[in-house]
Amino acid sequence: MPKIKNLNPSVIGRIGGSDLAVPFRMPDGRIGYLWGDTFDGTVAAVGSGTDWRSPVLTIADDTPVGTPIVFVSSPGNGKQLWSYPHDNGEFTTILPTDAVSVGNRIYLWVMVTNGLGNEIRCEMWYSDDLGQHWYIALGTHQLPDGSPRWSTGYSGGRRTMVTWERGGDGYIYIIGTGGLARDKNASMWRVAETTTAIEDPYAWDAWQFRDGSWRWGKGDADEILPAGTRLGEICLRRIQNHWVFSGFDAGAYQAFVRVGYGPIEYIDWHTAPQTNPVRGAEQGSGTYDIQERLYGCYVHPSSRFENADGSTGTFAMIVSTWALSGNPYRAMQYRIPTPAALGPVSTPGAAVRKAVNPLATAKSRASAPATTAIRGGAHGAVRRVRPDGSRPD
Known part of the structure; x- marks a missing residue:
């Protein structure tokens, strides 16, 4: 599992x-x-220079993930995506958790933090010009009663760090967990791919x-793990007909990569195949699958289970480290090792091979019963499980 490249320091984005x-x-x-707390300079260190910024966006062409990533641009040459002062008495910084593109719009989910592990609210921002300009959804982070539109206390605090991905069926699927205390399980939501729905917490x-x-x-x-x-x-990504759920x-x-196939409602995340490609250690052994002070661990969206010629594809992961010093x-x-595919894949440049599934379209989903059994693993066997993983029957 070779480390391919350190992504910073980087001239692009200053x-x-x-991280x-x-x-x-x-x-x-x-x-x-999407970068978190960022400092300029030529050293990959906290406070390495002046100009504390977050979030920051850099952009690269879509190249094979087994080759080094090369940044080609950054909106505003690495400027903070919108203006605010850090350590302003209300909060210290704003950290990105994920973005999803719907049409020409990018939606960005962020945590407003007053010290690591003390998130005071979340916010949703959007850009219609490839990240050059950003606007807060609905013009405010508050509901009419003055409370946060996206509270960090919702669902037991598990809608704080959020990742989201389009399902190809008219819905966006969202998995969330707690904040940087890193002490929560995960939960899941869906929302229709319309501006009105995405920006309305009551539509989720x-x-x-x-x-x-x-x-x-x-x-x-409820908890899904x-x-x-x-x-x-x-990080949740849809790759070649598979759902890939990764993270720390x-x-x-340690890092984890869980893989499911078909409609996401039929995936039992308790039993979904899992790999752990990178492990953390306070004192690393020097091998590339041990990373001191590990976190992040996002599977790259251009990862592939299979290449167009049928050969095994390549997976990549973006990993962060923050040394004690x-x-x-x-x-x-x-x-990282390529997980085993659980069903047919579609590859760029090759004929699309679609899996036959009665819930593969939004229309058939809309007519499905409200109560849904889970199909677990590669065989799709129907089973019913409680949130803690036990079976009621």
Whole structure:
């Protein structure tokens, strides 16, 4: 599992020390990378220079993920995406968690933090010009009663760090966990791909365990991973007909990659195949699958299970480290083992091979019963499980 490249320092974006570099596909097909607290300079260290910024966006062409990422541009030459002062008495910084492109619009989810692990609210921002200019959704972070539109207390605090991806069926699917205390399980939501719905928290459907089965409904979402799971950063991507859920398992101190196939409602994340390609250690052994002070761990959206010629594809992951000394403080590109595909894939330049599934379209989904059993693993066997993983029957 070789480390391919340190992504910072970078002249593009004026990045000395920084982290995250969350990779997402932009409306024009290029790959955007969202950076957290960023300092200028030529050293990958906390406070390596002046000009504290977050979030920052850099952009690269969509090239094979097994080759080094090369940034080609950054809106405003690495400027903070919107203006605000850090350490302003209300909060210290604003950190990005993920972005999703819908048509020509990029939606960005951020956490407003008053010290690491103390998130006071979340916000949704958008750009209609490839990241050059940004606007807060609906013009305010508040509801009419003055409370946060996107509260960090919702669903047990599990809608704080959020990752989202289009399902190809008219919905965006969202997985969330807690903030940087990294002490929460995960929950899931969906929302229709319309501006009105995306920006309205009341339009989001929660994935709930009710009356012995899972279903979409209103109210709090339930935990989707085994009891006791404690997550950090997370990333959900749809790759070649598969759902790939990756991130940092803080409880186990390692990266994880979970893979599901077909409609996301039929995936049992308790039993979905999982790999752990990078492990953390306070004192690393020097091998590339051990990374000191590990976090981040986002699967790159251009990863592939299979190439157009049928050969095994390549997966890459963006991993961060923050040394106790503050140096290094950086994001890195890793090549990781390619997980096994669970079903037919579609590859660029090859004929699309679609899996036959009765819930593959938005129309058939709309007519599906509210209560849904789960199909687990590669075989799609129907099973019913409680949020803690136990079976009611």
